[in-house]
Amino acid sequence: MIRGAIKSKKVDRVLVIPTGMPCFKPARKVTLSPYRFYMVKAALKDEPKCEVCDIEQVFGEKSYTVETLKNLRKEKVVSDKDELFLMCGSDLLFEFESWYLPEEILAQAKLLCALRPGIDEGQARNQAAHLEEIFGTKVKFFQIDGVEVASSAIRSRADWSSEKGIPDAVREFIKCHDLYCEDAPLLHVSDEMYQTLMKHCFTLFRELSGKRLLHSMNVCVLATRYAMRFGADPDKCALAALLHDCAKELPEKVQIDLAAKIIHGYIPGKQILHSPAGAVYAREHYGVEDQEVLDAIQFHTVGREVMTITDKIVYLADKLEPARDYDDLTEIRRCAETDLDAAMIECYLAIKESFGKKGMEIHEDTKKSLAYIRAHRGEKGGEA
Numbered sequence: 530m531i532r533g534a535i536k537s538k539k540v541d542r543v544l545v546i547p548t549g550m551p552c553f554k555p556a557r558k559v560t561l562s563p564y565r566f567y568m569v570k571a572a573l574k575d576e577p578k579c580e581v582c583d584i585e586q587v588f589g590e591k592s593y594t595v596e597t598l599k600n601l602r603k604e605k606v607v608s609d610k611d612e613l614f615l616m617c618g619s620d621l622l623f624e625f626e627s628w629y630l631p632e633e634i635l636a637q638a639k640l641l642c643a644l645r646p647g648i649d650e651g652q653a654r655n656q657a658a659h660l661e662e663i664f665g666t667k668v669k670f671f672q673i674d675g676v677e678v679a680s681s682a683i684r685s686r687a688d689w690s691s692e693k694g695i696p697d698a699v700r701e702f703i704k705c706h707d708l709y710c711e712d713a714p715l716l717h718v719s720d721e722m723y724q725t726l727m728k729h730c731f732t733l734f735r736e737l738s739g740k741r742l743l744h745s746m747n748v749c750v751l752a753t754r755y756a757m758r759f760g761a762d763p764d765k766c767a768l769a770a771l772l773h774d775c776a777k778e779l780p781e782k783v784q785i786d787l788a789a790k791i792i793h794g795y796i797p798g799k800q801i802l803h804s805p806a807g808a809v810y811a812r813e814h815y816g817v818e819d820q821e822v823l824d825a826i827q828f829h830t831v832g833r834e835v836m837t838i839t840d841k842i843v844y845l846a847d848k849l850e851p852a853r854d855y856d857d858l859t860e861i862r863r864c865a866e867t868d869l870d871a872a873m874i875e876c877y878l879a880i881k882e883s884f885g886k887k888g889m890e891i892h893e894d895t896k897k898s899l900a901y902i903r904a905h906r907g908e909k910g911g912e913a
């Protein structure tokens with residue numbers, strides 16, 4: 530559609546605006562919006578005359594088209610002189626009257642409708658004439674080549690890996706972040722928590738780089754899966770996991786000041802600093818009050834002697850999320866299929882080994898945690 534519009538010379542450039550918070554789809558069924566945003570960016574990276582616009586990602590409101598169109602001018606994404614077209618498929622012509630404030634939409638932009646092979650062009654043109662009459666607008670058309678890809682088929686994983694028409698970059702993105710997995714872990718968090726996670730994604734979008742935000746969302750999904758697997762609270766795990774690195778891109782001075790509120794007498798090293806800082810930041814900036822969640826954020830880098838189940842799950846999900854590829858994680862991931870403590874021990878030992886190779890010792894708290902988990906398993910007759 531983008532290429533067809535450019536080729537038709539009816540537009541100079543195309544702005545692609547991934548939806549932030551959809552108005553009509555049930556919120557729970559929607560992939561967290563930054564996934565969609567960065568996936569679209571990957572897909573259109575090399576597309577000429579086309580930009581991906583984050584205007585709906587930065588406002589944490591329901592994304593009504595009319596508001597987005599107004600915001601484009603308000604935020605100077607387009608100039609007052611630019612003429613705007615809302616690009617659509619012919620099916621939209623038949624729904625348009627039921628949209629929120631259609632006449633106000635048309636005061637901001639005209640409709641530019643794609644005609645693809647196989648649709649009934651006569652019907653589309655009749656409907657366009659109907660809209661032109663009631664709204665006093667002018668609907669424009671352009672031709673495109675047909676591509677048959679239904680998004681619902683991709684999401685249900687009707688073998689999207691061989692689906693034609695999906696750009697390689699998108700295929701790679703879906704694979705790397707393990708999207709649309711069959712167990713859809715976030716379905717297990719409460720409705721209220723899902724809304725909270727969506728809301729925090731808007732703030733995180735402004736505060737974290739794309740890579741770190743994608744990492745945080747991957748950790749969130751994986752931690753929720755582990756919560757279901759090991760009988761922990763999915764809401765607590767999802768929230769702590771999403772926010773675990775929330776302070777990591779703040780200036781060091783700010784992180785030190787935050788961490789100093791809960792750690793007294795010394796400043797943790799650079800790699801660890803963001804975890805206590807993150808716990809304070811999650812409380813002050815994201816309004817998290819649950820101490821168990823704050824603890825899991827505070828102890829996600831080196832652990833602590835006695836780890837709660839939430840601590841362990843966030844710790845492991847951080848190390849094992851699907852986009853992590855720095856080491857061979859196969860064995861630890863395999864342990865995490867069935868045995869949380871075994872996976873913790875494997876993970877600590879892998880870190881110990883890699884530190885050892887660099888002539889370094891693991892953190893005191895990690896040692897204590899390892900010893901505690903081993904002893905605890907020993908007590909129960911388990912093997913470490």
Ligand SMILES: [Fe+2]
Binds near residue numbers: 774777803830
């Ligand atoms: Fe971290």
Ligand SMILES: [Fe+2]
Binds near residue numbers: 744773774847
């Ligand atoms: Fe992390």
